Amino acid sequence: MTYKGYLIDLDGTIYLGSQPIPAGKRFVEALQQRNLPFLFVTNNTTKAPEMVVQRLANEFDIHVSAEHVYTASLATIDFMKEDNKGKRVYVVGEAGLIDLILAAGFEWDEENPDYVVVGLDSQVTYEKLTVATLAIQRGATFIGTNPDKNIPTERGLLPGAGSLIALLETATRVKPIYIGKPEAFIMEKALEHIGLRKEEVVMVGDNYETDIRSGINNGIDSLLVLSGFTPKGEVPHLPVAPTYVLDSLDEWDFDK
Incomplete structure (x- = not known):
């Protein structure tokens, strides 16, 4: 073939x-x-496509354009736009997820968001998880960017986004909509x-x-x-x- x-x-x-x-x-x-x-x-939702391209070039001598990269962050934005339930969002994640979502026209709301989006966050805190839990309990649509339990690295298999999402699923008893x-x-x-x-x-x-x-x-x-x-x-x-x-x-x- x-x-x-x-x-x-x-x-x-x-x-x-x-x-x-x-x-x-x-x-x-x-x-x-x-x-x-x-x-x-x-x-991987931690980096925007342009950052992925830059990293590939600088660290691995692989030269591509941003058009060659489609991340779970972009897919999450596409999903929310098609779902069209509102523009208010709370995100547990890193800049590659948060910045893209806000640049796409969504507005940050910790009290009554329409969506709670959860991706990998290496700076996650109990407070972030608490805000997400309460918002989901109040009816926000719970989106998991991807179900990866682990990330393969040179150190070994580290906790992935799916591990954080599983914690919130346990805390809220709400199953997420997975995108990735x-x-x-x-x-x-x-x-x-x-x-x-x-x-x-x-x-x-x-x-x-x-x-x-x-x-x-x-x-x-x-x-x-x-x-x-x-x-x-x-x-x-x-x-x-x-x-x-x-x-x-x-x-x-x-x-x-």
């Missing part, structure tokens, strides 16, 4: 925390040489951005629960690379097999 486009994860696929994954850089450069469309689809991978919403929007149909692309990533499930659950072929979250030992026991499994992206045949 020769694919017309590629949807690609970042954390654990192109880099691991602050460490480069050399095969990831070579993979992106091979796509660029072949003029194949690609879109980084990332659940493996949910349908972010994948449908990613396909709109890349301008291709689901049968024309492959989803590439290291995390079975998010990247590969986003393919399996939404009728998109998937390529699991064993460079990050999902270890090789788990592959034989996965409930639904990925379309492809590789130890390294160097093994991928673009002309298969």
Whole structure:
């Protein structure tokens, strides 16, 4: 199967925390040489697309444009605009989430927001979680940017956004609306951005629960690379097999 486009994860696929994954850089450069469309689809909400592009260039010598990046932050904004329940929002998250939401025309409200959006926040406090809990209890729509329980880094698997969201779900007894991978919403929007149909692309990533499930659950072929979250030992026991499994992206045949 020769694919017309590629949807690609970042954390654990192109880099691991602050460490480069050399095969990831070579993979992106091979796509660029072949003029194949690609879109980084990332659940990471801590950085705006321009910051992702800057980081890829400065830290990993990978050169792309902001149009190549679609984050769970952008998908969350797209969801709220389509949902159209109001413009008041409270966010537990970092600048890559908060700044984009406010720039999109939403207004900060800690008392009676229409939406409580929760993403990764490395500066989270009990007070932030309290404000979110009370707002959700008062009826705000509870949005989880992504369900990632952990973030793969050079230190190991750190708590992810899904861990914070699970805490608030416990405190409020309200189930969140998840936006990021493996949910349908972010994948449908990613396909709109890349301008291709689901049968024309492959989803590439290291995390079975998010990247590969986003393919399996939404009728998109998937390529699991064993460079990050999902270890090789788990592959034989996965409930639904990925379309492809590789130890390294160097093994991928673009002309298969």
